[in-house]
Amino acid sequence: MSSRLASPEDYSKLVNSFDTWLFDCDGVLWRGDHVIDGVVEVLEMLRRRNKKVIFVTNNATKSRKSYKTKFDQLGIEAHVDEIYGSAYAAAVYISSILQLPKHKKVYVVGQSGLEEELRDEGIQYLGGTDPADNTLEPFDLSTFTLDPDVAAVVCGLDTQINYTKLSKAFQYLIRNPGCHFIATNEDSTYPTSAGLLPGxxxxxxxxxxxxxxxxVCTGKPASTMLDCVKAKVHFDPQRTIMVGDRLNTDILFGQNGGLTTLLVFTGITTEVEITGPEPSPIIPDFHTQGLGDFRIVERTP
Amino acid sequence: MSSRLASPEDYSKLVNSFDTWLFDCDGVLWRGDHVIDGVVEVLEMLRRRNKKVIFVTNNATKSRKSYKTKFDQLGIEAHVDEIYGSAYAAAVYISSILQLPKHKKVYVVGQSGLEEELRDEGIQYLGGTDPADNTLEPFDLSTFTLDPDVAAVVCGLDTQINYTKLSKAFQYLIRNPGCHFIATNEDSTYPTSAGLLPGxxxxxxxxxxxxxxxxVCTGKPASTMLDCVKAKVHFDPQRTIMVGDRLNTDILFGQNGGLTTLLVFTGITTEVEITGPEPSPIIPDFHTQGLGDFRIVERTP
Structure with a gap:
């Protein structure tokens, strides 16, 4: 059963118990282009108390660098090395786990953020934002030639999805059974300030x-992303908390990594999903309405 | 266990045992734009013997009328009232089973063949081939207004698939839980003369x-398509055979309808899938290399 944070002491106790705070972004810090109330103050409070702050996001449309720009625009302090995205995790998975030889290539169903992370890891790619593959013209399989160096297909959110990209990715995977099939994340939906879209x-x-x-999925809830964090940052899982708005990604990700978990209701999940008559099988350790609730800690002696 | 047709007597016996012959098209009669060897002669032989010939296809990109044109181009005799497509089945399902009131509309993720069948059944629709929805421009949810008359989303094969169409269909379904969600068929792949594409x-x-x-799926293996056939044609299931190249659509469709089934290997399925060490759970009554094998009947006294 999840504990609802209520009294000022509940919030203070949580802040004192954890040195490393992992945050999901969409639905926890912001929703679309709107910062969620109180988030800036709470993150500042945690930094003042020398907490390590890490952002783990499944959104693979942005590289860590463009994520940093988004934080800047919204007025939320963040540093590139605090940001872990599923596109970055996919690139690290390909270069470090699969150890794809340098002459091999990846076919991308995804956007520029994913391309940027692949490029930064020295991975060659095809598809993605290439205008030739971003078309609604008919796809002619009879004139399509496979690039023999393509050894993986990686998919992220791609709002330029079309039948040519799907058909090419399909050919690489079906004609070469050894071709790796990687998804940055498996989020069913994508939150925007106007509502949900397909994820x-x-x-x-x-x-x-x-x-x-x-x-193979490199985003939450898979542990690949936490492996990336571990490779760069030292933290004690006993004193680390994962804050998220989704049960089957954020909370499960924290649980898979042996972390304490806190659910907020400023994103996808509603309270009835964990406290109602048919609760989810994935239950966080704690829940509260929103991250802004922690402002109460500042007001507490 | 499936019986392999081998001797001239096997083929003659089958021809004599069945009055109504249901055929899948792609992979049985043709592959892409090539007629499969012997098909024209065998269909002529069946017609000469007064067999009822019916074509049941999951391909929802074509209306029955444009299917007829394809038969004509390939030199295969067929009549519009012998052709049952999954787009037609979807239109009949909407008009006759759901009985959608005339002022209600359908949002289409599909091509002109599906639109034509809906139009012929007097069903209003949006989306489909509308240029406004066939775009790779970003989809802006904040300026999108739901048409309150949309009461169903119907999906067929759509090689113009894009994020705008998916997002609109998603909005109709998620914001109105009563909106019907219909797929013409659930084929995983789509055979072309150059190979398979996503279906x-x-x-x-x-x-x-x-x-x-x-x-709700209106194509094979669902019985909706057979209900459409039954509504138009009288046949005795005991003396009816379904000929197809796919186990999980054609053969299962025949079995669901209580028909005898015959598998051919000119399409998707290979012989090892039914006779190998790990056979499919869906086994036809009979199998033969291709429909052209029945030419032997003509040569038999």
Whole structure:
């Protein structure tokens, strides 16, 4: 059962118990282009108390650098080395875990943020934002030639999704059974300030469906992202808390990594999903309305 | 266990045992734009013997009328009232089973063949081939207004699939829980003469994934298509055979309808899938290399 934070002491106790704070972004810090109330003050309070602050996001449309720009625009303090995105995790997975030889390439179903992270890891890629693949013209399989160096297909959220990209990715995967199939994340929906849209998992789903095969996922709840964090930052899981708005990504990610978890209701999940008559099988350790609730700590002696 | 047709007597016996012959098209009669060897002669032989010939296809990109044109171009005799497509089945399902009131509309993720069948059934629709929805421009949810008359989303194979269409369909389904979610068919792949491409099931899969909800499917193996045939043609299931190249659509469709089934290997399925060490759970009554094998009947006294 999840504990609802209520008294000033509840919040203070949590702040005192954890040295490292991992935050999901969409639905926790902001929603679309709007900062969630109180978030800036709470992050400042944690920094003043020398807490390590880390941002773990499944959004693979942005590189860490462009994420930093988003934090800046919204007036939230963040540093590139505090940001871990699923596009970065995919690039690290390809370069460090798969150790793809340098002459091999990746076919990208995704946007420029994913391309940027691949480039930064020295990975060659095709597809992605290439105008030739961003078209609604008919795809002619009979004139398509496979690049023999493509050894992986990586999918992220791609709002330029089309049949040419899907067909090329499908060819690489079906004709070469050794070709790796990677998804940055499997979020079903994508929150914007105007509401939900289909998420990254829905972009890889046509391939999953047509191939009858699941991708390796590098985003939450998979532990690949936490492996990336661990490789760069030292933290004690006993004194680390994961704050998120989604049960099946953020909270499960924290649980998979042996972290304490805190759910907020400023994003996807509603309170009834954990306290109602048919609660989710994934229950956080703690829950509160929003991150802004922690402002009470400042007002407490 | 499936019986392999081998001797002239096997083929003659089958021809004599069945009055109504249902055929899948892609992979049985043709592959892409090439007629499969012997098909024209065998269909002529069946017609000469007064067999009822019916074509049941999951391809929802073509209306029955444009299917007829394809038969004509390939030199295969067929009549519009012998052709049953999944787009037609979807239109009949909406008008006759759901009985959608005339002022209600359908949002289409699909091509002109599906639109034509809806129009012929007097169903109003949005989306589909509308240029406004066939774009790779960013989709702006904040300026999108739901048409309150949309009461169903219908998905077929759509090689113009894009994020705007998916997002609109998603909005209709998520904001109105009573909105019907229909797929013409759930084929994982789509056969062309140059090879396989992602099929209609992969076009509806982003919605299935993002909504966590399955569509009602009107194509094979669902019985909706056979209900359409039954409404128009009298046949005795005991003396009816379904000929197809796919186990999980054609053969299962025949079995669901209580028909005898015959598998051919000119399409998707290979012989090892039914006779190998790990056979499919879906086994036809009979199998033969291709429909052209029945030419032997003509040569038999």
């Amino acid at each position: 990254a998992g829905s972009i890889s789903s046509p391939l999953r469906y047509s191939l009858g095969k699941s991708p | 209609a099931g992969s076009i509806s899969s982003p919605l299935r994934y993002s909504l966590g909800k399955s569509p």
